[in-house]
Each structure stands twice: as structure tokens, then as C-alpha cells.
Amino acid sequence: MPTLVIVGAQWGDEAKGKIVDVLGSQADVVVRFSGGNNAGHTVILGPQTFKFHLLPAGILHPQSVGILGSGMVIDPKGLLDELDRTLALTAEIGELKISSAAHVVFPYHRLLDQMQEEARGENKIGTTSRGIGPAYEDKVSRIGIRMAEFVCPDRFARRLREVAGVKNRLLELFGQPKFDVDELHAEYSEYADRIRPYVADTDILIQDAVLSGKKVLFEGAQGTFLDLDCGTYPYVTSSHPIAGGACLGTGIGPRYLDSILGVAKAYTTRVGSGPFPTEQDNEVGVRIREQGQEFGTTTGRGRRCGWLDLVALRQSCRLNSLSGLIMTRLDVLSGIPELQVATSYRLDGQSLDHLPADVQDLARVEAVYEALEGWDGDLRSARSMHDLPASTRRYLEFVTDFCQTPLAIVSIGPDREETILTAEIWASTPR
Numbered sequence: 074m075p076t077l078v079i080v081g082a083q084w085g086d087e088a089k090g091k092i093v094d095v096l097g098s099q100a101d102v103v104v105r106f107s108g109g110n111n112a113g114h115t116v117i118l119g120p121q122t123f124k125f126h127l128l129p130a131g132i133l134h135p136q137s138v139g140i141l142g143s144g145m146v147i148d149p150k151g152l153l154d155e156l157d158r159t160l161a162l163t164a165e166i167g168e169l170k171i172s173s174a175a176h177v178v179f180p181y182h183r184l185l186d187q188m189q190e191e192a193r194g195e196n197k198i199g200t201t202s203r204g205i206g207p208a209y210e211d212k213v214s215r216i217g218i219r220m221a222e223f224v225c226p227d228r229f230a231r232r233l234r235e236v237a238g239v240k241n242r243l244l245e246l247f248g249q250p251k252f253d254v255d256e257l258h259a260e261y262s263e264y265a266d267r268i269r270p271y272v273a274d275t276d277i278l279i280q281d282a283v284l285s286g287k288k289v290l291f292e293g294a295q296g297t298f299l300d301l302d303c304g305t306y307p308y309v310t311s312s313h314p315i316a317g318g319a320c321l322g323t324g325i326g327p328r329y330l331d332s333i334l335g336v337a338k339a340y341t342t343r344v345g346s347g348p349f350p351t352e353q354d355n356e357v358g359v360r361i362r363e364q365g366q367e368f369g370t371t372t373g374r375g376r377r378c379g380w381l382d383l384v385a386l387r388q389s390c391r392l393n394s395l396s397g398l399i400m401t402r403l404d405v406l407s408g409i410p411e412l413q414v415a416t417s418y419r420l421d422g423q424s425l426d427h428l429p430a431d432v433q434d435l436a437r438v439e440a441v442y443e444a445l446e447g448w449d450g451d452l453r454s455a456r457s458m459h460d461l462p463a464s465t466r467r468y469l470e471f472v473t474d475f476c477q478t479p480l481a482i483v484s485i486g487p488d489r490e491e492t493i494l495t496a497e498i499w500a501s502t503p504r
């Protein structure tokens with residue numbers, strides 16, 4: 074009964090989309106378990122580029138069922154646009170199901186996201202402005218509108234009116250015009266009509282799939298250090314991108330998780346504000362951004378770039394109980410003669426082997442580096458570990474030794490073929 078969780082092991086954009094697409098060829102079910110269209114997962118298939126924000130990146134395999142899990146917040150218009158865009162590129166997609174318990178993102182969430190960011194002034198988080206935080210706030214406050222209510226016309230009309238009273242008062246406080254409930258209701262009822270056939274009690278579907286021995290892949294969004302509880306709070310997202318989130322956002326228990334693989338770039342990037350101990354706000358960072366074309370899939374923002382932070386990566390291995398590491402974008406570092414990796418931090422004269430939980434302390438740490446030999450040339454044609462330069466293999470060995478976590482996959486380019494599998498991926502645990 075093999076189940077496999079793929080999580081981002083850093084601050085997002087680690088190439089989860091590519092990896093889920095590669096492994097999705099063997100999956101019966103692929104489930105997104107958290108976040109919303111703040112995510113941007115790129116899959117490159119020959120001449121075509123797919124940018125998934127809500128659809129699971131495994132959807133390009135027609136044999137698999139793609140599920141949007143209960144832990145997600147879903148912008149209906151964004152979802153339908155994405156579905157249309159995807160179907161315009163290929164008809165070959167898997168069956169789609171949407172959890173009746175997932176929450177719906179409305180335009181007032183997006184507006185409030187922007188208003189709250191503006192109100193934070195200097196301390197803004199640098200959100201994706203997709204209304205993610207406000208939608209999760211409504212969920213926690215127990216006033217959110219779930220998919221089951223959204224696709225039921227009477228209940229939707231009643232709930233929207235109920236919530237509108239509160240939201241319009243809030244918008245007024247921010248000096249914004251009120252939204253017209255009837256207009257919003259009319260527009261969103263049309264989306265609800267299109268979405269209704271996909272909505273199901275997916276928790277049960279997923280449990281049945283797991284218990285009947287199907288291969289179920291849980292697709293994470295964002296990254297470990299953007300986790301609401303375990304990340305660099307408050308510079309985080311409002312959901313649970315860590316492996317534990319795969320249980321919270323799908324309705325399965327922790328003992329049903331067999332393998333958990335964490336995706337990490339060979340260096341580090343971060344979009345938005347917040348501490349980043351190995352950031353290189355200099356020519357090294359600029360070089361990585363240019364060589365790696367590090368610009369956001371969702372917002373187009375330039376990503377902040379820096380050296381690989383092994384202190385953070387090791388912590389990520391523990392937080393997620395990773396069974397293996399997937400190292401991506403090794404090709405991007407080609408041509409840099411000497412690579413630095415952070416192996417500890419210094420804070421107030423003390424050495425630290427982990428990220429301090431308090432963001433103010435994390436902002437003050439100084440990364441302590443070890444230098445490793447770089448490599449040159451084009452790695453993208455490598456198809457086995459032996460095809461990689463010896464110094465690339467040594468770099469990977471240093472990482473896995475330091476993190477005490479075995480290597481599972483190496484990615485040396487965005488295409489499906491530019492992938493080296495180094496371990497059994499779908500190992501199952503008897504239950």
C-alpha cells in the first residue's frame with residue numbers, strides 16, 4: 074500500500090511540480106493537500122510549459138485521479154481558468170475531484186490580503202496577494218464557506234449574505250467600497266455550476282485508495298520554512314506545507330504515510346520578506362538568479378538567492394521525517410568554481426546547529442560556511458550518477474552525510490528526462 078509525500082524542504086519553488094509530474098506517471102491518485110493559488114508549480118513537457126497553481130502537477134497523467142484536498146483554499150475563478158488553460162494545451166488529463174471540505178476564496182479575501190499588507194507598512198510579509206491568509210482566517214474563525222456549501226445554491230446564497238455583512242464592515246474600516254452581494258452571488262453561482270460535478274467527499278476516496286493498495290502521491294505546496302507553525306513566523310504562509318500537513322489536508326492518519334521525500338535546490342531561494350541567513354545580496358546572488366532564471370511562477374517577482382543552508386535543510390529533514398532527499402537544479406551552479414554551504418550559525422558569540430524559533434534571533438544569525446569544490450560544463454545530459462562530475466557527486470555526498478538522509482532523486486534540468494533516480498521511490502510499509 075505505497076503512499077508517497079513530496080514536500081518542499083526549503084522556502085518554496087524547489088521544483089516540486091517537476092518531481093510530482095515525473096513520479097505521477099506511476100501514481101493512481103495525486104492529491105494536493107495545502108495552500109491555494111499562491112503556489113506555482115511548473116511542468117515542462119516538450120515544447121509546452123504548464124504552470125499549475127491549484128491543479129495537482131500529477132494531473133498530466135490520464136491514468137491518475139487528481140484531487141484538491143480538504144486542506145486547500147480554492148479560488149473558483151482561478152481554478153476554472155487554469156482548467157481551461159490546461160485543456161487548451163492537452164486533452165490528456167486525469168479525472169479531477171475537489172474536496173467538499175476545501176474552503177472557497179472570494180474577491181474580498183484578495184482585497185483584504187492587500188489591505189492587511191499595506192497596513193503592515195515596513196513589516197509586510199510580501200504575500201502573493203491571492204487572498205490566502207484571509208481565507209484561512211475565515212476557516213479558523215469558522216465563518217468560511219466550504220465547497221459543499223458553495224455548490225448548493227440555497228446554502229451559498231444564505232452563507233454569502235451572512236459573511237458579506239462582516240466583510241463589508243471590515244472593508245469600510247480600510248476605507249474601501251463595499252462589494253455588491255448580488256453581483257458577487259450571480260458571478261460566483263456560475264462558477265459553482267461548473268465546479269459542482271467535481272465536488273466529492275475526497276477524504277473517503279483517499280482512504281479507500283490507500284487501503285486498497287493504490288499508489289497515492291501527496292503533493293505539497295510552498296516549503297517547510299513557510300509553515301504557519303514551524304516556519305519563520307510571521308513571514309510564512311497560512312497553511313501547513315510540512316509532511317504532517319498531508320494528514321491534516323486529506324483526512325488520512327500518519328501511519329498511512331510510507332515515504333516522505335523533501336525537494337531542495339542545490340542552493341537556496343526565498344520570495345517575499347523574512348530572514349534568510351545564507352542570502353547573497355551581491356554578485357553571487359545575482360549570478361544564481363540569472364543562471365537559474367529565478368523569477369516567481371505566480372507573481373514574476375525576482376527570487377532572493379543564496380548558498381545552500383544545510384542547517385535549515387537538516388532541520389527540514391527532521392521536521393518532515395524525510396525518508397529521502399531530492400536535490401534539484403544542480404545544473405544552475407555550473408561554472409562557479411567554489412561553492413559555499415552553511416554548516417552552522419553564530420548568534421551572540423555562540424554556535425547554533427538549528428534555526429532559532431524566534432524570528433528576531435534568526436534575523437541576527439550569521440551563517441558559518443564550508444567551501445566545496447564547484448563544477449563546470451553542462452550537467453543536463455547526465456542520466457546516471459556516474460555521468461555527473463566527481464565534484465558534483467562529492468557535493469551531494471556532503472549534503473546527504475550532513476543531513477543524515479539518503480539521496481532519492483537528482484534533477485539536472487526542467488524536463489522529465491533530466492532526472493536521475495537513485496533509490497526505490499514507492500517503498501511501502503506493511504500496515
Ligand code: GDP
Nearest residue numbers: 086087088089090113114115402484485486487
Ligand atoms: P515548485 O513551486 O517547487 O513546483 O517550483 P517552481 O515551478 O516554482 O520553480 C522551479 C523552476 O525550476 C521551474 O521553472 C522548473 O521548470 C525548473 N526546474 C525544475 N527542475 C530543474 C532543474 O533540475 N534544473 C533547472 N535548471 N530547472 C529546473
Ligand code: IMO
Nearest residue numbers: 085086111112113199200201294295310344345
Ligand atoms: P510554491 O508551491 C515560494 C510566500 C510568499 C510570502 C509568503 C506568504 O510555488 O513553492 P501567501 O500569499 O501565501 O500569504 O504569502 O509565502 N509563498 C511562496 N514562496 N513558493 C510558493 O509556493 C509560495 N507560496 C507562498 O512569497 O513570502
Ligand code: MG
Nearest residue numbers: 086113114370
Ligand atoms: Mg513555485
